[in-house]
Amino acid sequence: MSTATTSTRRGKAPAGERIADWTDGRLGIYGLAKSNMRKIFPDHWSFMLGEICLYTFIIVILTGVYLTLFFHPSMAEVTYEGSYAPMHGIRMTEAYASTLHISFDVRGGLLVRQIHHWAALIFVAGMGLHMMRVFFTGAFRKPREVNWLFGFLLLVLGCIAGFTGYSLPDDLLSGTGVRFMEGAILSVPIVGTYISFFLYGGQFPGVDVIPRFFSIHVLLVPGIMLGLLVAHLILVWVQKHTQFAGPGKTNNNVVGMPFLPVYVAKAGGFFFLVFGVIAVIAGTTSINPVWVLGPYRPDQVSTGAQPDWYMGFSEGAIRAMPAWEWNFWGHTINFGVFIPLVVVGILPALIALYPFFESWVTGDKREHHLADRPRNAPTRTAFGAAWLSAYVVLMIAGGNDLWATHFHLSINAITWFVRIGLFVIPVLTFIAVKRICLGLQRRDKDKVLHGRETGIIKRLPHGEFIEVHEPLPQGEMYRLTAHDQYQPLEAGPSVDENGVVRKQGALEKLRVRLSKDYFGDQSQIPKPTVREYEEITSGHGHH
Secondary structure (H helix, E strand, O other), X not given: OOHHHHHHHOOOOOHHXXXXXXXXXXXXXXXHHHHHOOOEEOOOHHHHHXXXXXXXXXXHHHHHHHHHOOXXXXXXXXXXXXXXXXXXXXXXXHHHXXXXXXXXXXXXXXHHHHHHHHHHHHHHHXXXXXXXXXXXXXXXXXXXXXXXXXXXXXXXXXXHHHHXXXXXXXXXXXXXXXXXXXXXXXXXXXXXXXXXXXXXXXXXOOOOHHHHHHHHHHHHHHHHHHXXXXXXXXXXXXXXXXXEOEOOEOOOOOOOEEHHHHHHHHHHHHHHHHHHHHHHHHHHOOOOOHHHHOEOXXXXXXXXXXXXXXXXXXXXXXXXXXXXXXXXXXXXXXXXXXXXXXXXXXXXXXXXXXXXXXXXXXXXXXXXXXXXXXXXXXXHHHHHHHHHHHHHHHHHHHOHHHHHHHHOOOHHHHHHHXXXXXXXXXXXXXXXXXXXXXHHHHHHHHHHHHOEEEEEXXXXXXXXXEEEEEOOOHHXXXXXXXXXXXXXXXXXXXXXXXXXXXXXXXXXXXXXXXXXXHHOOOOOOOOOOHHHHXXXXXXXXXX
16 A cells, blocks of 8 residues: 555645645635735736836846846956956956956856846836826826825936946946036035045045945845835735726726736736847847946046936036036035036926825815826826926936037037026926817817717708717717816805904915816816707707
8 A cells, every 4th residue: 555545544635735734824825815816907008017117127136136246346446357358458446347257258247237227227217107107197196195105216216226337337437427426416515525525435536436336236225126116016906006997997996807817927928028128129239338438537538428318307407507606604505516406306306296286286085096088187287298398308408419419509509498498398388288188178078979970971951961970889988078077176265154254374375276277167178968968969959
């Protein structure tokens, strides 16, 4: 008689089942999985932007671990004798020498470097597009304000990780960026010099900046980002995903596919697709060829030096600012650098705090699980477009030298264009986008009331030619009319119930004014009413 048969007759379960029972008795995995593995997720192409961010973050972590095995974050100088012959005999830091070693001597090192850099760029771009989708669809509203802040912090930390990362090779381009940061730090009144000496370990370039950037890049920032990412995903799971209005979709349900097996299978396939695309880009398109630029020297600056695109707006603000300085009390304040840094800090902060501002203006305390179409929130959409236009203007300023050389323009003309455009273009963008949104709202209203054009022309008995309109399906009509329309807030009574004059505070007046600007007659098109629809479809005044 076999041992397995004997164990079965004695009532012993198989080893795998016993391990599963032991684990479930202590962790409760079975009950947790049973209640969550069939969780429903909505299906829309824009939701893939968040998945791209997650997958590129994973790729960055995996490739970064591999690179840390060969990188030496030291500013000690050595004489290069590696396999890249054009650099033989040149003195450089160990950081730069190890980067050349990874690129030319480590098997797959250059490809991994390229994948790491491209994945980092795509991560920041994906985060920006993901937050734009959340902003323009109103997916930041209650109960997701905290998750919006988590996403914003992830974007900021991604930029910091990117800056510290491309500074590590200590090549001429990245060294120029580190020098740029030193000038920005020195512009901080009173404490700027102390911060600079602490960060660089003495006079620039010092001996500590690369090791410290390495610790920030591989330990501090990724650790914080990982914690924020886990918290972000937990909140998405608990609060459920937003969905666009449609047949069967309401504020109280979720229509989509289950987490297992459909969503997991699609997500797994999409991860390998993203990884494959990044690998193809990395294998065919070179980025940051440090061997061409050479090691960093404080007395040299590479021609056409540009930061990675997500940091370009900060350099653009400094390039556009006039060189103003004040000297008093023995201190020099360089407003030409300090004011742009304040502006660069304020612009992202406006977006980060916007959900709380809109909640205050509307006074809406309800939960929102249906995403808005951008056209149905004209003022919000116009604000977002204006912010993006300001970002683009600053990006133009950040590359003013390249614009001048490539398009044969005057760099002074570009600078003045940016200085004026930073105040004018966002205003014009706001006005134009708001009018476009209102026009699209009118078009949707006309489609609901009159139906869809069929292209069929009929002649009436009295000789008039008309086009036959086909009524919209009920699902399409619901999609076009499911959005909320807030009423502008009204100022409270000037006297209370006892006849005593009630003083209206400046904050209350501001809120009422903003509410009217958001939801007044000139800021939204009223949705078609049932009475309007019945009058038109009954044949009175309708072809």
